[in-house]
Amino acid sequence: MMSVTYGSTKKLVRKLAEESGFQVDEAPLTFPLTDEAEILESLDSVLKPNTTLVILDLIPSNAPFVLPPEAIELCRSKAPDAFLLLDAAHGLLGWPLKLSGPRREYPVDAVMTNCHKWFCGAKGTALLHVSEPLQEWLEPLVISHGYGSDLPSGFYWPGLADWSSFLALDEAMAFWDLVGLDAARTYCNYMVRDAAMLLADAWGTDLGLPEEVLSTMALVRLPDFAAQTGEQTYEEAEAVQNALYTRNIEVPVKALSGKLYVRISAHIYNHLEDGPDPSCLEEGGPTATTDDGHDARWKYQRLAEVVALGSQSSTKAFLRPGSPAGQDGDDLLQRLEMEQPEWADGGRAPAVDSAVDSAVRRGESWHGRVRHVKMTNPPVRALAERNTGDAGGRELLAGTWGSPRDREPRHPGGTGTAVRRCSARVVCMVRLLGLTGPIACGKSTVSERLAAGGWPVVDADKIAHELLSDRAGRVHRRVVAEFGQEVLTDGAIDREKLGKIVFGDPRKRRKLDQATHMAILWAILQKTLAFMLQGHGTIVLDVPLLLKFPLLRRLCLSAVLVVVLSPEVQLARLMSRNGLTQEEAEKKIASQLSVAEQRKLADMVIENNGTLEELDASVRAFQRAAPSGWPLSWTCGSLATAGGLGAAAGVQAGLSSTTGCLLGLLGAAAAALCR
Numbered sequence: 001m002m003s004v005t006y007g008s009t010k011k012l013v014r015k016l017a018e019e020s021g022f023q024v025d026e027a028p029l030t031f032p033l034t035d036e037a038e039i040l041e042s043l044d045s046v047l048k049p050n051t052t053l054v055i056l057d058l059i060p061s062n063a064p065f066v067l068p069p070e071a072i073e074l075c076r077s078k079a080p081d082a083f084l085l086l087d088a089a090h091g092l093l094g095w096p097l098k099l100s101g102p103r104r105e106y107p108v109d110a111v112m113t114n115c116h117k118w119f120c121g122a123k124g125t126a127l128l129h130v131s132e133p134l135q136e137w138l139e140p141l142v143i144s145h146g147y148g149s150d151l152p153s154g155f156y157w158p159g160l161a162d163w164s165s166f167l168a169l170d171e172a173m174a175f176w177d178l179v180g181l182d183a184a185r186t187y188c189n190y191m192v193r194d195a196a197m198l199l200a201d202a203w204g205t206d207l208g209l210p211e212e213v214l215s216t217m218a219l220v221r222l223p224d225f226a227a228q229t230g231e232q233t234y235e236e237a238e239a240v241q242n243a244l245y246t247r248n249i250e251v252p253v254k255a256l257s258g259k260l261y262v263r264i265s266a267h268i269y270n271h272l273e274d275g276p277d278p279s280c281l282e283e284g285g286p287t288a289t290t291d292d293g294h295d296a297r298w299k300y301q302r303l304a305e306v307v308a309l310g311s312q313s314s315t316k317a318f319l320r321p322g323s324p325a326g327q328d329g330d331d332l333l334q335r336l337e338m339e340q341p342e343w344a345d346g347g348r349a350p351a352v353d354s355a356v357d358s359a360v361r362r363g364e365s366w367h368g369r370v371r372h373v374k375m376t377n378p379p380v381r382a383l384a385e386r387n388t389g390d391a392g393g394r395e396l397l398a399g400t401w402g403s404p405r406d407r408e409p410r411h412p413g414g415t416g417t418a419v420r421r422c423s424a425r426v427v428c429m430v431r432l433l434g435l436t437g438p439i440a441c442g443k444s445t446v447s448e449r450l451a452a453g454g455w456p457v458v459d460a461d462k463i464a465h466e467l468l469s470d471r472a473g474r475v476h477r478r479v480v481a482e483f484g485q486e487v488l489t490d491g492a493i494d495r496e497k498l499g500k501i502v503f504g505d506p507r508k509r510r511k512l513d514q515a516t517h518m519a520i521l522w523a524i525l526q527k528t529l530a531f532m533l534q535g536h537g538t539i540v541l542d543v544p545l546l547l548k549f550p551l552l553r554r555l556c557l558s559a560v561l562v563v564v565l566s567p568e569v570q571l572a573r574l575m576s577r578n579g580l581t582q583e584e585a586e587k588k589i590a591s592q593l594s595v596a597e598q599r600k601l602a603d604m605v606i607e608n609n610g611t612l613e614e615l616d617a618s619v620r621a622f623q624r625a626a627p628s629g630w631p632l633s634w635t636c637g638s639l640a641t642a643g644g645l646g647a648a649a650g651v652q653a654g655l656s657s658t659t660g661c662l663l664g665l666l667g668a669a670a671a672a673l674c675r
């Protein structure tokens with residue numbers, strides 16, 4: 001391990017060493033560190049061929065540099081048999097930690113990290129990843145029901161575990177999908193470097209680490225205090241840290257190479273004015289630093305000021321803030337409060353406080369409140385909007401997905417109302433999400449992912465194919481009657497032939513629509529009802545020509561998600577997927593509404609110009625951020641409308657007109673009552 005390895009890890013290793021008699025070597029480091037090569041040299045000096053265990057911090061808490069990936073190669077070459085363990089406690093935001101796959105950057109034997117720090121999960125959540133060949137070494141601390149099955153099962157049943165923190169991780173992941181981890185990291189990095197410079201300038205000192213190894217934290221050397229002599233120790237660091245704490249400043253102080261350093265951090269929930277404008281993320285690097293004197297950086301200013309004043313007084317006075325003014329020198333806190341009254345109440349940024357208060361007043365649920373606070377925080381909102389990049393993203397952030405009723409207080413009438421409302425929701429809760437977009441935009445690709453995330457999909461294209469291929473069916477009959485034998489191959493409708501006819505001719509396309517659309521709608525309703533009866537809460541209706549089904553769109557759907565892409569990418573993907581010439585592909589595209597027109601249908605938009613990985617991230621973010629639950633009246637409205645439409649379709653499908661009319665009337669009455 002290194003001299004800066006985390007304190008509790010060191011204690012554990014030393015205890016194990018005492019018990020088993022192995023030797024512990026610490027790679028020494030001298031601060032300030034000027035070059036990351038010093039880290040490698042230091043490691044090189046302690047690694048031996050018979051080293052059995054190497055524990056490295058990805059970002060050591062005591063000296064937060066990002067471990068150079070070459071350190072892993074070095075360990076592998078100098079200590080080939082060692083078990084390599086990476087402690088990535090600060091890694092889930094600090095560094096793009098890749099555990100597997102060809103671009104695995106830290107190919108170690110095991111990685112562990114908490115999820116509650118930078119990742120914003122609940123306390124008690126963590127991640128342990130062990131490389132496959134070594135997984136058989138791994139034993140849960142408690143042997144229980146799952147033991148002996150596959151590896152994860154062995155860990156699942158340790159007894160009276162409380163799963164709530166673990167389950168809440170979904171919320172954290174959805175949050176990061178929205179905000180974008182890479183952008184967040186960059187934002188924090190600029191902010192922390194900015195703050196570190198400010199402090200070093202104010203104190204006339206230097207940084208403990210070179211800028212290029214910083215992630216979301218930095219070390220800044222404290223100025224020497226008046227009576228300070230010789231090497232500074234851990235105890236002195238602790239005393240200064242406590243002295244700052246009593247002045248409403250919470251910052252870790254470290255003693256490194258005989259000097260004291262503060263470790264500062266930046267997270268995205270820091271108030272916008274604390275750091276750079278998110279425009280620093282645009283190409284060309286950092287632009288705006290907040291140097292215009294408004295209350296930007298007030299926390300850092302305050303730290304700078306308190307320490308600067310402290311360093312002028314005697315160390316003794318600084319360490320005894322409670323002493324009355326005049327005795328033992330200055331009472332710093334009193335002086336500061338006179339000079340900067342707004343600093344006296346210390347602590348939290350006012351904007352966050354008021355956001356929490358107003359959310360609580362509105363009676364939002366815990367999740368809603370957390371999301372509200374996170375999303376109304378200016379830098380978080382700016383980053384998330386930048387990440388999702390469209391009005392759809394903003395809708396999600398504002399939590400307005402679905403009916404405005406979702407924003408009402410959850411349980412205004414007390415527990416009884418809450419329970420009644422909940423049971424009504426359990427019985428009737430269903431959301432029908434329309435998924436549409438121009439040809440080859442990626443609807444099927446998106447719906448596959450939504451289905452993998454647990455939302456069943458009704459696929460209109462697939463329904464159309466099934467209807468066309470049913471030789472005994474009405475649709476088959478009507479199409480053959482309309483287009484003749486020339487669309488058949490071996491007695492079956494040949495979609496390629498039919499496509500060639502209709503995609504070049506709007507009149508023929510209309511004929512095909514007339515022959516198919518009612519039956520398609522009917523089948524959509526049947527399949528949707530089947531999914532509803534199976535108890536699904538959200539059902540996706542993948543309907544490419546949603547515009548042609550206005551009743552379905554307006555009356556039944558909770559929201560419409562449109563997948564869009566640029567015309568060039570669309571053309572390329574269509575040609576490549578269907579093996580079409582440019583002319584054929586252009587004909588198909590021209591037979592539909594333009595991308596711009598389809599956008600107008602959208603309650604939410606997913607852009608699909610990027611890679612499949614990017615699409616994955618957008619879909620996951622969308623799915624996680626979607627609210628659960630759907631107000632009863634909307635569901636009744638949807639059901640009733642579905643009933644009405646179903647009746648109409650039923651007539652079309654051959655039921656008696658009286659039955660159809662009765663069903664339709666019932667549906668319409670229910671819809672009118674409920675909406």
Ligand SMILES: CC(C)(COP(=O)(O)OP(=O)(O)OC[C@H]1O[C@@H](n2cnc3c(N)ncnc32)[C@H](O)[C@@H]1O)[C@@H](O)C(=O)NCCC(=O)NCCS
Pocket residue numbers: 438439440460461464465468495496498499502509512513516520543544545546591592
């Ligand atoms: C024309 C047919 C035979 C072509 O079949 P093929 O297998 O080549 O294409 P596929 O069915 O996968 O459709 C691909 C895409 O073409 C577009 N498209 C299909 N039909 C139409 C149409 N009538 N008008 C405009 N665009 C259409 C949609 O974007 C669809 O996603 C087939 O699409 C069809 O039967 N269409 C009529 C039924 C319909 O409207 N389907 C869309 C479901 S809402």
Ligand SMILES: Nc1ncnc2c1ncn2[C@@H]1O[C@H](COP(=O)(O)OP(=O)(O)OP(=O)(O)O)[C@@H](O)[C@H]1O
Pocket residue numbers: 437438439440441442443444445446461544573574577608609610611612613615
């Ligand atoms: N982000 C992406 N990167 C690369 N290829 C993609 C991406 N998204 C979709 N594709 C590919 O583009 C093609 C069209 O996607 P898909 O079939 O999902 O579109 P669609 O909207 O369902 O098409 P249609 O309108 O014909 O039903 C497919 O070959 C798919 O694999």
